[in-house]
Amino acid sequence: MSLINVKDVKKIYNGGEGEVAALGGVSFNVEDGEFISLMGPSGSGKSTLLTMLGAMNPPTSGAVIIDGIDIYDLPNEKRADFRSEYLGFVFQQFQLIPYLNSMENVMLPLAITGKSNREQVKMASAVLEKVGLGSKGNRLPNQLSGGEQERVAIARAIVNEPPILFADEPTGALDSKTGEEIINLFKQLNREGQTIIMVTHNPEFLSHVKRAIFIRDGILDETKHPEKQIAV
Amino acid sequence: MKLHNIAINNLRRRKAKMAFLMAGMIIGIATIVILYTITTGMEQEIADKFDQIGSNMTIIPESDSLSMSYEGVSAADTEGTLNLMTMDEVAKIGTIKNRENIATVAPKLLDSLKVANRNMLVIGVQFPEELRLKKWWKVEGTRPEAETDVLLGYAASGELGKKAGETLEILGRQYKVAGVIQETGSQEDSVIFMDLKNLQSVTGKKDAVSFVEVAALCYTCPIEEITAQISGKLPGTKVTAIREAVQARKDFVDRFSQLGLSVSVIILVIGALVVFITMMSSVSERTREIGIFRAIGFRKSRIIGVILMEAGMISLFGGLAGYLLGMAAARIAAPVIAQMEVVIPWDYRIGGAALAIAVLIGLMASILPALKASSQDPVEALRYM
Structure with a gap:
């Protein structure tokens, strides 16, 4: 069974200009341990798809099944628990909490797990070490470089050891050299078994992944780079 | 990291806003404590006078x-x-x-x-x-x-x-x-x-x-x-x-007491509004942050918990400081205001009541902002990114 099973999801928004289909029926599977790039131009629907996979945005129709759980069958608060347990997010622009230091930012997802403070510190220290920031745990976000903030954001996303890691344009705010380092970090995590779905519109990134999902006008575009696409 | 760490850290970051909120709470509670203690002191003094008059x-x-x-x-x-x-x-x-x-x-x-x-x-x-x-x-x-x-x-x-x-x-x-x-x-x-x-x-x-x-x-x-x-x-x-002579004094105290009560109610309403507006604006400023909390799996109840904890802490310290300030001011001002020798004893029950009122007002005024924060749609919040 696939880790993620997306079944004909549609998303219709009711805007001022009538109904707008952000997603027009999308289906695909993601296997455990894959590193997938979700690509498409601005407004193509990839952010909608990402938040839908991230258990935050119910589809108008269709289903998203993760690890055998139809996540939009879950009540709202159970879905919050699901996000905490199954999913890690690296948001655009890092989105660290400005008044928490690196260590505290990384510990944030653990604050709701009931783990002891000592255990939380141990886990957060380990992931900060892993992303190369072992010595900067007590720095506030504004005392870190962009690349370092990105690493803290990644550490925060994986501290809970979620089965799936989502990253939304993780290199968008970084220079190319730092961006390269971050991509290497993601590749390293993937080699260690982490399933990763990364949104990007940067075609250069394609060389780093075995598989990509292209989306255009709310539907899958299977004409692009067929060698990177795997039939559903 | 526990929820209260998040609340405390946020309070530390927003020092100016929280100092404003706490100052409002201190002034409000201090005023109520002053009015209450002086009125009670005056009533006690009147009662003593009745006893002393004998006939x-x-x-x-x-x-x-x-x-x-x-x-x-x-x-x-x-x-x-x-x-x-x-x-x-x-x-x-x-x-x-x-x-x-x-x-x-x-x-x-x-x-x-x-x-x-x-x-x-x-x-x-x-x-x-x-x-x-x-x-x-x-x-x-x-x-x-x-x-x-x-x-x-x-x-x-x-x-x-x-x-x-x-x-x-x-x-x-x-x-x-x-x-x-x-x-x-x-x-x-x-x-x-x-x-x-x-x-x-x-x-x-x-x-x-x-x-x-x-x-x-x-x-x-x-x-x-x-x-x-x-x-x-x-x-x-x-x-x-002879009662008539004391009655005039009693009437004055009763009127002062009623005035004190009215002023206290007005102060409480204003205090609640200040807390409400400040917390509302604080929640609006933190839209992204709350969106992130929700996205990484915080339940609504936990968001509400963080917001109410912040309001509760401010109210608790504001109430305590307000009580101490109010008592100190009452002890100095009572003879001037009451124009009689009023004894203002340190009363832990007044302190307890001041804290309870402060926390109750703080929490009640923060319920709506907390609900607003908790109902933040993470997708909406993340659109700011």
């Missing part, structure tokens, strides 16, 4: 052109004559319908006598009744027991050069000064108190009484009714309820 009614024969007086009652008028009551009339006081409300009946005879070549005001009293009424008297020496025992007012003792235990000659008879009443600051200081029967006898005014002081029970008793009943039994007398 709350005087009965005097109707008369005019008074000259030598004690508590508004004359010992002798300019012609040397004065209307008097009789002991039989005094006895009628105990026959009124509301007699069970009457605690003490203290008849008195006033006269001006030559004692050691000085004109002295002498009051004949029934000592047991008198001492029951005058609870504030502090007697140096002993209580008068024999018919020939007298009590001297503080100034009279000085004037006559007599102390407790010494003897005093009045109209050729020897009396023992049983005690000297410590200074009361009233006309009592210059009076010689002797046994009523004795004075009636030596002045040849058998059974005569100048006036009667009556203590009717407490200040909730139907004093006007008792006054009317006594007037009915004793025509030709003027029955005055």
